[in-house]
Amino acid sequence: MVDGKHRDRSAHHHRSRLGRGLRGPHAANEQAQPRHRRPFGADVRARTPTRYLPRPPGPAAGQIAARWVAPREAINVMMPQAVMLRDHLMWTKSGVVWATWRLGGLPYGYAGAEAKKLVRAQHRALLQGMSGEALLVSVCAPESAATTAERLLGGAADRSEWRSEVELVHRELLREPSIERTYWLAVPLAGGDLRTRLRAAAAVAETEVRDALALPRRTPPAVLVDEAERAAGRVVDAIPTAFAPRPASPSEVAWLIDRACRRGLPPEPDDVRPAPTEPAGRFVAPTVLTDALLDEGAVTDLDSPPLVRNPFARRFLKVHGARSDDASYQVLLALTSGPKGGWAVPGGEWLAAIDRADVPVDWAVRLSISSGNEVRRRNRSAELSLRDQVEQQDAQSDELLVGQGAQLGEVAASLRDYAAALSRSEDEVEVQATTVLAIGGTSAVEAMQRASAVRQRFRLSEFRFDPPLGGQRQLWWAMQPGIPAQPLVRELAQLTTGGEFASAVPLVATELGDETGLQLGVNLTTGRRSPVLLDPAATIQADRSASIGIVAELGAGKSYALKKIAGDCVDRGARVVIIDRTEAREYATFATSLLPRDTAVVDLSDPAWSIDPLRLFGPDVGARYVRSLFASLLGVRPRDELGVELARLLEPEAARARGLRSLGDLRRELGRETGEAARRILGLVDLIAGTDLGRVLFDGGLPTLDLRARAIIPLTAGLALPTAQELDRQHLFAELPLEKLVGRAMYAFLTGIARQIAFTSRDLTLFCADECHHITTSPEGQAYVLDFLRDGRKHNAMALLASHDPHDFGDVRARGLIPVRMVMRHTDPVLAERALEWLDRGLERDPELVRELTEQTAPAGVDGVVDHARRGEAFLRDARQRIGKIRVVPPQRPERRAALGTTPITAGRRE
16 A cells, blocks of 8 residues: 555565556666655565566657647537447447446455455456456545435434434535445447447448438347347456446446546535446437536636646646536546556555545546467567667676666566566466546645645655646546547556556455444545444344444543444434443443433342342243352352252242242242252352342342333442452362352343343344453353354344453354454554454454554554544444444534543543
């Protein structure tokens, strides 16, 4: 990547190069330019270079200036070049049929080394599978605020609390709309046999005559349609399935052209994405395509003749689409040279890096692809000619150190490298690529400022993008499907191999989250800051687990993120059970502020409710929880004498016959029994019932907890837990004090209650546990958590767990079953590596990523306080296993923000 981020240093590094059409020894005349050597990352030592071949001599300054066009010639009315559209096919006035597909990007930025290697291999296969001409286009698609708001409302439009939140989010989106990057491949199809080409030529001639006579156009004959569909089928068969090629509909092709006319303008309120599918086999007239006025240099904005002005100050294009009230000002930049020493791979994926620009940048690559065997035959004469020139210079040894002689040696070395690159694989191809960037704005000044920032960003890495004088219209046309390559496009072509060009990694996916749901945060993986949505209910409906794990150090924001997710889910109609272990009753205060009349707070030390399992769930289900509780609390094992006696008393029919409806009833029944086992159980029960925590279980005067409450918050502050040493060493565990036995058992029991509530409720139910090692210290607690992770989706339930260490979530099974993973700041390198390993295996071996997590994720300033704009930064792995960087955003409603910020700590901390 151009800015050097996310480079995997553990992988073998390769350097890629590029160059301008080497056709023979004339390439040696290139004038050496002074270069500021700034590599892509930091250290570029000991890496194999990859580059384009050296460029031939460029046009002189006078030739460049000659491209400046007269005022009358600067204005061009864009008329559709299409004759007819059908499905993803476009018949053009030139007689060539174009086919267009929508492609999907592949996750790359934060992927591991092996995953990145596979993505580059997929790009190489894409290029090596094509031949001839092709157009690869990437368009930034703004989404209207109304459309984003509809996605936020999805599944919860009837919830008044959530509608209030979405209304405020909608106002924010009006100021900064969401933007998605889309990828498209357009290919001019081969003409078929001689008979088919003759039919196509006749059809073009007929169309011209009918247009001249103002007669209606005819649709292409069936034989031409069939041939075009077969040719398109051969193309799509060569596209790797990883890119998920999908035929573009006529509406999408029209939308592509319309977006080009409105580049840089804010989205219209009714700006909706086109339908990806339409009735198949229907011909569509080209009237669906937008007409536009192309004004090079914005001559129509000038009061005085442009010839008296500096033409280099007006290297931009004014585009006024027929369907827009406002004109778009655009700067078209062409890649003219790359780093002389090549770029590092991984780390220098310069096309992928476009996505991290601070402004939306559209790009297109005009490709001309030839087989390696054909290129080797074509270049033999060039090699012989170059050898002759080198031999002629050999006698002039003094001149070989500088000047043309030295340059001939450099060209020879580059040609050898190029020949070696072509010979690496039988499938290798030559790629002539013209790369064009398009930056738009609402004014010429805005467009040029944005373009200048993009140029500077690439110049630091020695990629030179220039706006050719007088060539803005040609470059704009070069980005449109259905348009043949113009002379300037061929002049700007860079020469490389398929494998080398694949290292630019153009087709990357940076989307995160779900299509609908709550707004968890904004995507920092790109410069577009698009919203990241989370929809646990929809994930469960898709038969996937929605459970979430959050790992962070103290003060990094994990509690804030947990409350943000839980609060938004409650507003969308979900229920929550949150175990609150804080002395300040943090989560109880939070839940009560959300649902003041529908929250049940269970204080174990001063209870207002009873959580007696027999009273909560009845004798059938409750007996199971009593046996589990007594096993961990009293040591009554199921298969020992005491366990057998307890099972006899709790057998459902016997319990009903004896009138056992509560633990108090069980205690009295044990007192009436005469057996030794019953007396021993009674002694243990009396031991617990006499403690301050016994009331919540044995006090029959307390009302039973209302399980219908939408928020249930058990308070566990003060519960003692055994240490890791006490758990690991049998003799220490045998001597545990009573309060630690009670604490360990109660956490497991409360998790079991949460499981029973969640698994028997129709509504989506979240079980939330911050510092969840308090639960997973016991086998019973681990088992209940594992139930949530393994079977929660079957019961419309999910777990939301947070801790400092992913190992606190349980064993390797439990950690692996958490699909949605968040890793927030960890300044300790050891814990940071462990968190990254859990995020995705192999990431812990990337030193750059470890450094980014420890030093560049919500970093504290010199005063020790995290800047407000950096709070909540995190790495996210979503339900589709895509990884990116986000910033958790607070709710828009002031009362909701206050509810999340109830932690009584110093300003600037979010734990």
